Amino acid sequence: xxxxxxxxxxxxxxYDILIGPGLLAEGGARLAPVLPSKKIxxxxxxxxxxxxxxxxxxxxxxSGFSACPPVILPPGEGxxxxxxxxxxxxxxxxxxxxxxxxxxxxxxxxxxxxxxxAASIVLRGMNFVQVPTTLLAQVDSSVGGKxxxxxxxxxxxxxxxxxxxxxxxxxxxxxxxxxxxxxAGYAEILKYALIDxxxxxxxxxASAAALLAGDxxxxxxxxxESCAAKAAIVAADEREEKDxxxxxxxGHTFGHALEGIGGYDGRLLHGEAVGIGMKMAFDxxxxxxxxxxxDAARISAHLEKIGxxxxxxxxxxxxxxxxxxxxxxxxxxxxxxxxLAKGIGKSFIAxxxxxxxxxxxLKGVPWxxx
Ligand SMILES: NC(=O)c1ccc[n+]([C@@H]2O[C@H](COP(=O)([O-])OP(=O)(O)OC[C@H]3O[C@@H](n4cnc5c(N)ncnc54)[C@H](O)[C@@H]3O)[C@@H](O)[C@H]2O)c1
Ligand SMILES: [Zn+2]
Numbered sequence: 249x250x251x252x253x254x255x256x257x258x259x260x261x262x263y264d265i266l267i268g269p270g271l272l273a274e275g276g277a278r279l280a281p282v283l284p285s286k287k288i289x290x291x292x293x294x295x296x297x298x299x300x301x302x303x304x305x306x307x308x309x310x311s312g313f314s315a316c317p318p319v320i321l322p323p324g325e326g327x328x329x330x331x332x333x334x335x336x337x338x339x340x341x342x343x344x345x346x347x348x349x350x351x352x353x354x355x356x357x358x359x360x361x362x363x364x365x366a367a368s369i370v371l372r373g374m375n376f377v378q379v380p381t382t383l384l385a386q387v388d389s390s391v392g393g394k395x396x397x398x399x400x401x402x403x404x405x406x407x408x409x410x411x412x413x414x415x416x417x418x419x420x421x422x423x424x425x426x427x428x429x430x431x432a433g434y435a436e437i438l439k440y441a442l443i444d445x446x447x448x449x450x451x452x453x454a455s456a457a458a459l460l461a462g463d464x465x466x467x468x469x470x471x472x473e474s475c476a477a478k479a480a481i482v483a484a485d486e487r488e489e490k491d492x493x494x495x496x497x498x499g500h501t502f503g504h505a506l507e508g509i510g511g512y513d514g515r516l517l518h519g520e521a522v523g524i525g526m527k528m529a530f531d532x533x534x535x536x537x538x539x540x541x542x543d544a545a546r547i548s549a550h551l552e553k554i555g556x557x558x559x560x561x562x563x564x565x566x567x568x569x570x571x572x573x574x575x576x577x578x579x580x581x582x583x584x585x586x587x588l589a590k591g592i593g594k595s596f597i598a599x600x601x602x603x604x605x606x607x608x609x610l611k612g613v614p615w616x617x618x
Pocket of ligand 1: 293294295296323324325328355356357358359361381382383384385388389390391392393394395403404421422423424425426429432518519
């Protein structure tokens with residue numbers, strides 16, 4: 249499988265996404281041309297560090313980078329906190345980095361989100377590089393420049409926009425990713441197909457099994473297609489101001505509510521919540537008469553076929569769900585905004601969703617506890 253490149257076309261902030269096996273070992277050589285300084289610091293988590301930190305550090309050294317001691321965080325969603333953010337910023341300042349230095353996120357979306365946020369606030373903004381190692385991070389979180397941490401009020405409520413200088417996607421790192429994490433990442437791939445790429449859905453329906461089994465060609469194609477889809481939306485609406493980028497939230501308002509109810513304790517992964525959330529968005533769209541019921545049924549069948557979770561592994565009360573959905577960042581003037589669909593590949597931003605009808609739908613979901 250050859251390496252390929254894509255461009256995220258942002259005015260003043262354009263950057264490349266390189267995709268393919270073996271990129272980690274070429275890290276230094278790939279970063280050198282796009283960074284203004286050889287001072288660099290890698291942030292990662294303990295799990296990723298075990299396998300990938302040493303080869304990456306070696307590649308940096310081989311290209312003449314002067315790397316600070318890496319910052320190694322505990323793995324898991326709990327790391328996206330103010331406490332760990334301060335831990336990172338304290339380290340960076342103690343290393344006496346300057347604005348031209350770069351901060352590299354080597355890991356999944358958790359490492360990428362908190363490292364990107366740190367890079368955006370230390371010294372009012374340092375250079376940032378994404379080296380995503382989970383499928384979810386490779387197809388979603390490493391592209392687009394959203395960074396952030398979680399608070400008691402919910403996920404990603406504190407953060408910034410800070411674009412990377414380059415994204416290095418070494419598809420070889422997926423060989424060690426647990427199957428459950430692969431499926432969770434797959435949910436975000438499916439998202440792009442359901443938003444506006446019906447042909448991609450057809451391809452996925454035929455190829456998902458091979459992809460999830462680690463087929464290199466299928467993975468590369470799906471990652472490239474996903475990054476291209478995300479890059480196109482981000483280039484057209486970098487800061488979610490034009491009623492476009494919000495489409496990427498398909499399944500996420502339902503999903504974030506479920507994640508919040510679960511308490512981020514590992515029972516329900518982000519991608520799993522998004523999978524359930526997309527099914528809910530289509531089922532609700534069908535109930536409203538917006539979407540053919542057959543399209544909603546195809547999605548349920550697809551999720552079942554690939555073995556993505558169809559319902560949360562804990563009880564959910566309809567009222568709790570609605571309360572949490574009301575707190576979503578997309579809502580304006582007290583009106584509920586959701587991403588709904590007129591069919592597979594025909595998603596749209598629905599403003600002013602009727603809360604009574606949503607409540608009726610939520611109460612009717614078979615696994616709902618009330
Ligand atoms: N910024 C964005 O635009 C955006 C988009 C989507 C999701 N996110 C965020 O991403 C986060 C989820 O990211 P994630 O699913 O990558 O989770 P994660 O970063 O927690 O990684 C999942 C697990 O896999 C391990 N891991 C990582 N790479 C591995 C590898 N190659 N082999 C073996 N194990 C590996 C990690 O240590 C971790 O235990 C959430 O916090 C979510 O909010 C952000
Ligand atoms: Zn997501």
